[in-house]
Every structure is written in C-alpha cells, then in structure tokens.
Amino acid sequence: MGQYNLASRRYQAAEWLRQMDQVAMEFLPKDPSEEEFRRALCNGFILCNVLNKVNPGAVPKVVKASMTSSEAAESPNQDSENMRNFLAAVKDKQLLAFETSDMEKGGSINKVVDCILCLKGYHEWKKAGGVGVWRYGGTVKITSSPNELPNALTATERAADESGEELELSKYEQLREFIQLSNEASIEESKTTNALTFLFDRFGLWLLQAYLTDGNMDEEFPLNAMVIDAFLSKIVNDFSTLLVSQGIKLGLFLKKILKADDGPVSKSDFIEATSDYIDKRNNLQAATDISKAYICIGNNEVVLNSVCRSPGRVEILTDLIQRHIEDLKLFFRETRLEVRKFHSYWEADIKRLEHHVRDLEVASSSYLKILQENQMLFNEVLDLKGKIRIYCRVRPILPGESKDQSTVDYVGENGSILIVNSLRKGKDSKKVFSFDKVFGPTISQEQIYTNIQPLIRSVLDGYNVCIFAYGQTGSGKTYTMSGYDLNTKETWGVNFRAICDLFQISKTREDVIEYKVGVQMIEIYNEQVRDLLVIDGSTKRLDIYNNTQLNGLTVPDASWVPVSSTQDVLDLIRIGQKNRIVGPTAFNERSSRSHSILTVHVHGKELVSGTIFKGSLNLVDLAGSERMDKSKVQGDRLKEAQYINRSLSALGDVISALAQKSTHIPYRNSKLTQILQNSLGGHAKTLMLVHISPEPDAIGETLSTLKFAERVASIELGAARSNKETGDILELKEEITNLKLALEKKEAEVEQFKVGNAGSITPSQKAKVLRFGISSNFKPETYQRPNDDTKGSEARTASSAKLRRSKFSSALIGKEISVKVPEERASRLGKPQSPTPPVRRYLSGDKGASTRNKVKFDVVENQPMSKVVVPVKAHGTRSLAPVPEITSTDNNSGVQADHKSDESKLNSLMHSTASSLGKVSQNLKKSSFF
Numbered sequence: 001m002g003q004y005n006l007a008s009r010r011y012q013a014a015e016w017l018r019q020m021d022q023v024a025m026e027f028l029p030k031d032p033s034e035e036e037f038r039r040a041l042c043n044g045f046i047l048c049n050v051l052n053k054v055n056p057g058a059v060p061k062v063v064k065a066s067m068t069s070s071e072a073a074e075s076p077n078q079d080s081e082n083m084r085n086f087l088a089a090v091k092d093k094q095l096l097a098f099e100t101s102d103m104e105k106g107g108s109i110n111k112v113v114d115c116i117l118c119l120k121g122y123h124e125w126k127k128a129g130g131v132g133v134w135r136y137g138g139t140v141k142i143t144s145s146p147n148e149l150p151n152a153l154t155a156t157e158r159a160a161d162e163s164g165e166e167l168e169l170s171k172y173e174q175l176r177e178f179i180q181l182s183n184e185a186s187i188e189e190s191k192t193t194n195a196l197t198f199l200f201d202r203f204g205l206w207l208l209q210a211y212l213t214d215g216n217m218d219e220e221f222p223l224n225a226m227v228i229d230a231f232l233s234k235i236v237n238d239f240s241t242l243l244v245s246q247g248i249k250l251g252l253f254l255k256k257i258l259k260a261d262d263g264p265v266s267k268s269d270f271i272e273a274t275s276d277y278i279d280k281r282n283n284l285q286a287a288t289d290i291s292k293a294y295i296c297i298g299n300n301e302v303v304l305n306s307v308c309r310s311p312g313r314v315e316i317l318t319d320l321i322q323r324h325i326e327d328l329k330l331f332f333r334e335t336r337l338e339v340r341k342f343h344s345y346w347e348a349d350i351k352r353l354e355h356h357v358r359d360l361e362v363a364s365s366s367y368l369k370i371l372q373e374n375q376m377l378f379n380e381v382l383d384l385k386g387k388i389r390i391y392c393r394v395r396p397i398l399p400g401e402s403k404d405q406s407t408v409d410y411v412g413e414n415g416s417i418l419i420v421n422s423l424r425k426g427k428d429s430k431k432v433f434s435f436d437k438v439f440g441p442t443i444s445q446e447q448i449y450t451n452i453q454p455l456i457r458s459v460l461d462g463y464n465v466c467i468f469a470y471g472q473t474g475s476g477k478t479y480t481m482s483g484y485d486l487n488t489k490e491t492w493g494v495n496f497r498a499i500c501d502l503f504q505i506s507k508t509r510e511d512v513i514e515y516k517v518g519v520q521m522i523e524i525y526n527e528q529v530r531d532l533l534v535i536d537g538s539t540k541r542l543d544i545y546n547n548t549q550l551n552g553l554t555v556p557d558a559s560w561v562p563v564s565s566t567q568d569v570l571d572l573i574r575i576g577q578k579n580r581i582v583g584p585t586a587f588n589e590r591s592s593r594s595h596s597i598l599t600v601h602v603h604g605k606e607l608v609s610g611t612i613f614k615g616s617l618n619l620v621d622l623a624g625s626e627r628m629d630k631s632k633v634q635g636d637r638l639k640e641a642q643y644i645n646r647s648l649s650a651l652g653d654v655i656s657a658l659a660q661k662s663t664h665i666p667y668r669n670s671k672l673t674q675i676l677q678n679s680l681g682g683h684a685k686t687l688m689l690v691h692i693s694p695e696p697d698a699i700g701e702t703l704s705t706l707k708f709a710e711r712v713a714s715i716e717l718g719a720a721r722s723n724k725e726t727g728d729i730l731e732l733k734e735e736i737t738n739l740k741l742a743l744e745k746k747e748a749e750v751e752q753f754k755v756g757n758a759g760s761i762t763p764s765q766k767a768k769v770l771r772f773g774i775s776s777n778f779k780p781e782t783y784q785r786p787n788d789d790t791k792g793s794e795a796r797t798a799s800s801a802k803l804r805r806s807k808f809s810s811a812l813i814g815k816e817i818s819v820k821v822p823e824e825r826a827s828r829l830g831k832p833q834s835p836t837p838p839v840r841r842y843l844s845g846d847k848g849a850s851t852r853n854k855v856k857f858d859v860v861e862n863q864p865m866s867k868v869v870v871p872v873k874a875h876g877t878r879s880l881a882p883v884p885e886i887t888s889t890d891n892n893s894g895v896q897a898d899h900k901s902d903e904s905k906l907n908s909l910m911h912s913t914a915s916s917l918g919k920v921s922q923n924l925k926k927s928s929f930f
C-alpha cells in the first residue's frame, strides 16, 4: 500500500476520533504524523472513550489518563490498563485489533489505524440500523488469534507489500499456502468461519472467477468439499447482508432526494438504489418515491432497463411513472395557464413602463441639453466677465494618515465644500466654501481632465488659457498637473493629457487647419527663471518679456520644442520632470521647490481663408506654501521656502489689487507674477485648481487656501479674447504696414526738400530728417526684442529706439492730420478754415499718450495759409476727406518757382497714399477685428 494511502487512512481515522471525542479534538491533530498519532493514542484513553460511545459500556472502567508526556511518565500503569481494556473489548466484539507493541516506536501503527477504521465502520453500520451481520469490508483482515492461518498469510502479504509487488501477484501463492494448510491441519469447525471470512476477504470474487474461467484452477488448487461449501454459503450470506444494507442506503438516499437537499443524483446511484429497493420492499409508497426520484434524474430507457430486469417490475414502475407523469402534465397545464395570465399582466405593465421610460428619456435628454446649455452660458458669462474659474480638489487620506478625522465633512455637487475645524466650537467649527466645482478624494485623474478639457481645447481657437495649481505643500498639486507615474495611463496628469489632446485634435483638423504645436517648460527657482527642457544640465538664467508681439513668448530664450507625436510629448515631459528641482520636507518626500510652467503654443492657419489662430496654454504647478516653523526646514530648503512664500505672497498682492480694481497692479514684484501677468490681467481664460489636504493638522493652511481662492474668484478681468486674424485682416495689416512705410518715407522726403530749399531749419526738423533717414529702412517685424516695461532701464537698448519710431509711424493711423494749405487751395477744397497764423501742429499717437510720443508736424511757415483737416483714418461714419494738394501760390515769397515740380510730385505721392489709407480705413470698418 502506498505511503500516500497509509497517511490518508491515518488522517481519516484521526478525523473520526476527533469527531467522536472532545479529548481527541484537543490532543490529536487533524492530519497527524505517525508519531503524533501514536503519542495521542498510546495511553488508550481516547480509544476507550470512543469505543464506549460506539458501544456504551464496552470498557466498564476508563482510567482518567494523562495527555502530556510528563504526566504520562508519572502514571504509566494507568495508561497500559486503558489500552489493555480497549484491546480486550475490540477482540470481544470481533473487531480488528492490534498488539500493544504496535503502539510503540517501530511497531505497526497501520494496524492501529485499521482497528480504528474498523471501529468506525462498525459504528456507521450500527447508526444505520445494525441490520444483519456486520462485516468489515475493507482490505483489512479480521484477526483470529486461535487460528495461525491468517498470520501465515499476513506474512506473505507483508513480504509482497515490502517488495513493492502488487498484492495481486501473490494471490496464487497465498491461495496455495492456504489450501495446503487447510488440507493438512483439518481445521476445527469453530475456526472455519474465521478462516472463510479471511478467504473471502483476501480472494473474494477473484477466486470464484478464477474457478469459473481457468480450467487449471481446479487441478492446481483442489479445495476440499467442506471449504467450498462453507465458502459458498458465506458468499450467499454476505450477499444478503449487503442487499439489506443497500436497501437502507437507498431509503436514506430517497429521503434526501425528496427533501431536495441533496445535490444532483447520478444515474448509477439511482439504478443501484432502485433495483435494491424494488427487490426488498415492493410497496406502493416506495415505488412512488422511486418514480419521483426517477423523474428527478430524467427519463432514460437505459435506466429503466437496468432497474427493471423482470417484466413484473417494469409494469409496476411504468404504471407509477405514468401516473406521476399525468399528474405532472396536469400541473404543467395549470402552471402554463397561470404563466400566460401573468404574462399578459406583465406585458401591459411593460408597455406602461416603456412609455414611462420614453418620457423619462425625453425629459432627461432635454434636461441634459439644458444643463449643457447652462454650462455653456455660464462659461460664456465667465469668459465675458473675465472671471477666473476656481476648481477645488481634495487629496485622499494617504497611507499612514489617520482615517477618522478628515477636515472635509461634505463635498456638494454644486461646488460647495464643508470644512470642519475641530479646534473651534459651535458654529465657528464649520465653514462652507463655494467654487465652480469641487472634486472629492475619490475623483480620478481622468475625471479631473474631462472637466477642464473644454477650456484647454479653446486654445486651438486662438485663446490664451492658464491653469494653475495652488495649495499648501503636499496637497497634491504635482499629482494633478504632472501625474504620478508616466508609465501608468490612469495616473497621467493634466500636463500630459492636455498636450496629447491638443496634438490629437490638431491632427483630426489637419484637412481644414494647419496647426503647429510647440512646448516650452520653465521653472522659477529662487527667483530665477530656468529652462527645464535642456539636456545638458545647464542652468542659464532667462529673462521675461511681457510683450505679446514676440510670437506670444514670454520667455523667448527658453527652448521651444515642436511636438508632432505623443511620444515627443512623453519624452519632453520626462526631461522636464527630471530637471525640476525637488527635495524632501516634513510634509512631502518629493516636494517641488520651484514653480513650474509648461507652455504650449499653438499656431493654426485655416487653409481656405488663411485665418490665423494663435493660442497658448500655460500649465502652472506652483510650489507649495509652507509654514517654516511647522516644516522645520533648514539651509537650502529654508532659503527655497522663503523664496516660495515671497512669490506666493506677491501673487496674493496681485490678486488683491485686481479684485479691488486698483490702478496699479504690482506684477513686477516677482518673476511668478510677471510670467502670469497676461493670464491674470489679460484676456486669457484662467482656471485655478485649488488643492487641499484633509489632514486635521493642516486645517490652518486649508482655510487660508480656500479663503484665498474665494478672493481669486471675485476678480473680473473683462472678456477673454481670441487671437484670431482673418485673411482680410492679415491683408489689411500688411497694407497698413506698407502704407506706413510709404508715408514715413514721404515725410522724410518733405523734410529733405525743406532742408534743401529753406536754407535754415529748426533743430527738430533736422532731427526728423535724420530719423526718417533711418526709418525708411526700418521694418518693424524684424526686431528681436520688444520693449519690456518690466525689464527696467537695462533692457532699453537700440531696439527700444526702433520701437519708439514704430510708435511714431503708427501714430499717423487713425488720426487727423492738420495740413496747412494756401488759402486759395483750401477754398477750392470747399472747406475753408479760418485763417490762422503760422502754427506748429502736433499729431498725437494716442489721446492719453505721453508727450514723448507726440510728433511735431510743421509744414510751411510764414505764409497766408488755411488749415485743412485730413483724417488719415476716419472714425465712426466719417469718411476720408480728399487730401489737399499742396501747391505754391503767387504771393508765396518763401518758395522758389523751380521747386514746383518737386512739390507736385510730393503731392501726388501723398494723394495716392491717403487714398490708399482711405480704402484701408473703409475695409477696416467692415471688419470686426477692431
């Protein structure tokens, strides 16, 4: 027998003992080793208890035994007494027994196992009613001590077992041994039963089959008549016992089926049980039960054939089954009618429901539409007012933080959030804040992005959009903006999703609009602007320019990288994140020590109309504010924290000034506010993502963050504006530039003419001639650096001089030019003006412009002249008046006659220029751009 089987039999025996006895439950493990098994049973206490439960009074006196080895050592005699009593009792019951030595080390513990399993079988037989003669049907022999025969065979069996041979192979051998012994030692009558029992156990049907099939058996193993006779009667006896026990089994089995508390019945079980039952108890109730059971397992002819081997039984069973089937049919018909009735009710109900659902669908879709419209209108209102949108995100409680005391008590769907301050009592302990949206701790990165996506997409329509993450250190700003892990899609932050989104939409529109998407990434670290997209580790300090003319780049010296695929975006963000300065603080292991700004520039050109869109998206991850006494930072971290707090307070000052509509907004107080100037005070769409931590420790910072956000929400900046230039406008702009240049040139020529002819000129006239000499070559769009108010005097280089000249030329556009012409000429123009003394006229570029931008415009002096007003660009409905020709008069003593031709040339030039300007002006009136 294999080791596995031995062990499993031991476990089976142990399990049964544990079920039977409380002491066994305590001291005998579930799957015991041989040693554990032996230790628990060697004192015989458990065995006696169990035997008494199986057969009350079998061991009249059970000595309370010690279960631990130390106790056992103290009372060895009591233990052996229990064991002796137990063995005597089992032998008395003719159950399998073992020797006391089997319990000792080196003994055959398997014999003990056999004995227990035998006892178990006996117990079950008794429980089932104890009908007939009990016989242990396993492979174990019943010992018969007076008879040496089985022991001799056991030796043979053991030899076969040990040598690993199959028991089957030694059967002939054993049989031969048995026959020999039975022939030699005429077995006593009393011992024959035991011998036969053994014979049957050992050889069973095999012997019978061998005799029937093998012709040599008879010769080889001649059995004496007595043995054969006894053997056959034994077989008959055992068969009838078997049938009785099967009958009992069938009874139990049917009960189970009818109670329907058993699992599915197998056909083989059914056939076996039914045949037995019909044989044993041929009564009606039993047959009805069987027919029910039969129907339970399904109609099958094979089953019927197997069950009913004789025609009589077939009829009974068929009749019963038929009756039952009739009943069932009736039941089925009734049920069907009922089902139909229910069906019709349900149909009506379902129709009503369908109707309802359709109504609801309509209502919900119109509700959804209304919601969307509301949202759109609300957004439009926000855009028109120039309101800064405020979304608030609550960080989840992190591992290691206390879960019970979140300061966030409630997050409403309408954008409200209730904060609980456990340090306060009464109504002061709760405060409600309202924003455009509030996201609770369970909101995913994707949901956050979905909510801000429309804003981001408006960049493609030429809007400037700024999203900045604000909040105390460790509140989740970087998590929202940069994401947690670029390799896991779910944790991607706004930055990556936004660029990919813009890039992908631009791809889908490429048949209509040609987009170019480029990215810059910078950080402000200790009030220095640094490029984050460098790969050589350089930390060059960069300058800020707040002139949007320069391709909208506020930090033009930072790397500007075009992106054309999602992979490009990933690579860029990786570089940026790697270069960003982070460090550990008491609140955040990887605290961002700088403000990072990712700028996406989008340039689009409509292929048909030529319309240009220029949008930019600033994604700002601010460094977290921190209380230095709490964060306990030192050294570099302290310096960083001071810079961070200073720049955040500068941001607060700007916000306050904007909220109060102050005339002076202190943008220049920090690099951060300089960079955000166009987003906070310009025509951008701005969103502030406020972050808060739910920790009770952070309640102070949470409240001040939310109050700050409320202040930001109150700012109204005026309508957001798209940077869209239609093809017409672009053409007109080009025309204007050309005209401006032509006009400047002409003015210079006038001056030159006067210098050449008047002999004496004022110093200002000289300067003008010089300037125009330069400006005739000047092309405004070629300058590299704009004039930057924020840069101070050191930035005013030669380029700023060029810019002033450009302002001068633009000053002519849209203004009236006062031109003095001889009286006679003026009257011919039909607009005579009151004669004026020679005057100096000023053309001002702007009503409110400083005198620095006013340009002296002397034409002719010391002549009887009339003033004619020439509108260079008409305002409102006024049209451009014809430009007077400037001609010399007879009484013009100051102008030589040979200059007439030059003058007329100039006049015709001016005339053509002015008429072009007139056209431009009319076109511009039609356009909505201005």
Ligand SMILES: Nc1ncnc2c1ncn2[C@@H]1O[C@H](COP(=O)(O)OP(=O)(O)OP(=O)(O)O)[C@@H](O)[C@H]1O
Pocket: 394, 395, 396, 398, 441, 471, 472, 473, 474, 475, 476, 477, 478, 479, 480, 484, 588, 590, 591, 592, 593, 622, 623, 624, 625, 691
């Ligand atoms: N929504 C969230 N879900 C899961 N974990 C989050 C979430 N928000 C933040 N965290 C975790 O909280 C910790 C702090 O987050 P994060 O670094 O983004 O804070 P921060 O506001 O940027 O801090 P600092 O200003 O110091 O840079 C990180 O471990 C981050 O993974």
